Amino acid sequence: MIVDIGIVAVKAFLVLFMVLNLAGILGWIERKGSALIQDRIGANRASVLGFAGMGLVNTLVADPLKFLTKEDFVPSQGDKFLHTLAPCMALFTALVTFAVIPFGDILVLGERVINLQVANLNIGILYVFAIGSLGVYGIVIGAWASNNKFSLLGGVRGSAQMISYEVAMGLSVIGILMVFGTLELQEIARGQGTLIRDMLPESAGFLKSTIGWLPAWGIFLQPLAFLLFFTAAVAETKRIPFDLPEGESELVAGYHVEYSGGKFLMFFAGEFAEIVTAAGLMTTLFFGGWQVPYLMRDGFHFPWGETVLLPHLAVTALQVAAFTLKVIFFCWLQILLRWSVPRFRYDQVMRLGWKMLLPLALLNVIVTAIVIIALQ
Amino acid sequence: MDASAILFYVISALLVLASLMVVFLRNVVHCALALVVALFLIAILFVMLHAPMVGVLQVLVYAGAIMVLFLFVIMFLNPTASEPRPKLWWGFGSLAALLLAASLAALLSNGGAPADPVAATEIFGSPETLAKSLFTDFVLPFEITSVLLLVAIIGAVVLAKREP
Numbered sequence: 001m002i003v004d005i006g007i008v009a010v011k012a013f014l015v016l017f018m019v020l021n022l023a024g025i026l027g028w029i030e031r032k033g034s035a036l037i038q039d040r041i042g043a044n045r046a047s048v049l050g051f052a053g054m055g056l057v058n059t060l061v062a063d064p065l066k067f068l069t070k071e072d073f074v075p076s077q078g079d080k081f082l083h084t085l086a087p088c089m090a091l092f093t094a095l096v097t098f099a100v101i102p103f104g105d106i107l108v109l110g111e112r113v114i115n116l117q118v119a120n121l122n123i124g125i126l127y128v129f130a131i132g133s134l135g136v137y138g139i140v141i142g143a144w145a146s147n148n149k150f151s152l153l154g155g156v157r158g159s160a161q162m163i164s165y166e167v168a169m170g171l172s173v174i175g176i177l178m179v180f181g182t183l184e185l186q187e188i189a190r191g192q193g194t195l196i197r198d199m200l201p202e203s204a205g206f207l208k209s210t211i212g213w214l215p216a217w218g219i220f221l222q223p224l225a226f227l228l229f230f231t232a233a234v235a236e237t238k239r240i241p242f243d244l245p246e247g248e249s250e251l252v253a254g255y256h257v258e259y260s261g262g263k264f265l266m267f268f269a270g271e272f273a274e275i276v277t278a279a280g281l282m283t284t285l286f287f288g289g290w291q292v293p294y295l296m297r298d299g300f301h302f303p304w305g306e307t308v309l310l311p312h313l314a315v316t317a318l319q320v321a322a323f324t325l326k327v328i329f330f331c332w333l334q335i336l337l338r339w340s341v342p343r344f345r346y347d348q349v350m351r352l353g354w355k356m357l358l359p360l361a362l363l364n365v366i367v368t369a370i371v372i373i374a375l376q
Numbered sequence: 377m378d379a380s381a382i383l384f385y386v387i388s389a390l391l392v393l394a395s396l397m398v399v400f401l402r403n404v405v406h407c408a409l410a411l412v413v414a415l416f417l418i419a420i421l422f423v424m425l426h427a428p429m430v431g432v433l434q435v436l437v438y439a440g441a442i443m444v445l446f447l448f449v450i451m452f453l454n455p456t457a458s459e460p461r462p463k464l465w466w467g468f469g470s471l472a473a474l475l476l477a478a479s480l481a482a483l484l485s486n487g488g489a490p491a492d493p494v495a496a497t498e499i500f501g502s503p504e505t506l507a508k509s510l511f512t513d514f515v516l517p518f519e520i521t522s523v524l525l526l527v528a529i530i531g532a533v534v535l536a537k538r539e540p
Contacts, residue, residue, distance in 0.1 A: 082405075123429055126433070127432055133439070134435065166441075
């Protein structure tokens with residue numbers, strides 16, 4: 001009993017440690033990356049004893065210290081309690097989603113089989129959406145408690161945008177759920193370990209011989225769903241091109257205008273944690289999660305018949321490493337996107353969400369259902 | 377008392393507290409947020425009753441979508457001073473309270489709720505069980521409800537788009 005609780009605690013600590021540190025590193029990558037894109041040098045002021053070479057480490061320590069030593073400002077006419085609660089909610093909802101995302105298959109230590117996932121819920125993906133739908137409170141409460149018209153406008157924009165894109169996001173995943181027949185993220189990740197030719201019936205000989213060698217990853221089975229999910233996920237993180245709730249040139253900084261110091265840091269870290277979570281979801285749903293192509297529990301089984309056996313620990317290490325690399329790739333992709341495209345107008349955001357993503361997601365569900373029935 | 381009973385009483389106490397806050401707090405935004413807390417606690421009760429699906433849907437739909445729209449409207453209208461309540465509300469309120477008291481009295485005089493009204497097993501509230509009964513035994517009520525909701529949506533759009 002105590003050992004079980006200890007294992008869950010260690011897993012939760014590891015996941016939180018990874019997400020928070022990745023969020024901090026992303027903050028640095030964002031500044032350096034934007035500088036690279038805009039032909040600047042970027043963050044190079046944080047030096048310890050004249051040693052600026054370790055920019056990443058210095059910035060990781062210097063940035064939070066700078067925020068924490070600044071004045072914590074609360075508007076005098078605002079709501080003090082809710083003003084403090086809002087950034088906590090924003091960070092909390094961004095962090096706990098990762099609990100159901102599996103970062104590996106199983107780890108066998110002696111007699112014990114450890115499922116490399118913090119919480120194995122049989123409603124997995126619904127938990128993600130439920131927590132995600134609570135994320136909007138962070139910005140709405142923060143915006144209202146600041147007693148500032150700019151922040152209120154940002155909060156109202158944010159709530160409308162997040163509710164709109166939640167619908168498209170939820171519907172885009174339905175196709176994946178239909179293909180793998182489960183709501184559990186660990187089962188979805190396991191389901192992507194087979195090859196496409198093993199999923200097809202005998203009658204589909206042509207498909208078997210052409211694309212049968214591909215692993216049954218979500219991106220190959222549901223390419224449209226991935227595009228929809230990616231767009232909706234970027235909109236949910238409230239970053240350019242969907243940063244209407246902040247919109248510096250229109251609303252100064254939107255819902256966090258009146259935030260400074262540690263509370264602003266929490267909003268800031270929450271945004272980056274959301275990027276990491278979105279990347280984790282994209283990886284798990286569409287890119288095989290922790291799967292390495294052709295790597296089974298006992299080693300590689302290539303489609304041309306070759307087999308390379310590996311010890312269990314090596315397999316597990318490869319899987320966790322693959323998951324981490326995929327997550328980092330999608331974080332990088334989101335940051336690249338943020339510095340590559342301009343902001344949408346508000347009516348464009350709404351039109352994209354309701355008139356393009358939603359019908360396409362519904363179409364994807366119908367087509368997936370027809371194909372599944374036709375292949376049975 | 378086992379651990380789940382203690383958890384039940386703690387959550388129920390918090391739930392009653394949150395519900396009282398919904399009614400008695402002066403600021404409308406605070407009332408709405410107390411309602412969110414209450415809905416979240418009800419979701420926890422559902423999860424404890426082996427119905428995680430209903431619990432999560434409670435959070436997803438009520439706390440995550442409907443209450444956000446409530447807050448949206450409250451923030452736009454920003455009601456500062458609480459208006460005096462019409463006399464009629466007292467009548468409705470008393471009637472509802474009487475009905476609730478009568479049903480509670482009837483229930484308690486029968487010796488309270490049965491110990492285990494539904495055989496709550498692990499799969500009792502799972503998505504599979506829920507979907508099976510929803511799409512086989514209760515498919516007609518389910519479809520009628522969806523049509524009703526569709527009518528409501530169309531009605532709302534027609535009202536909103538009406539020429540002034």
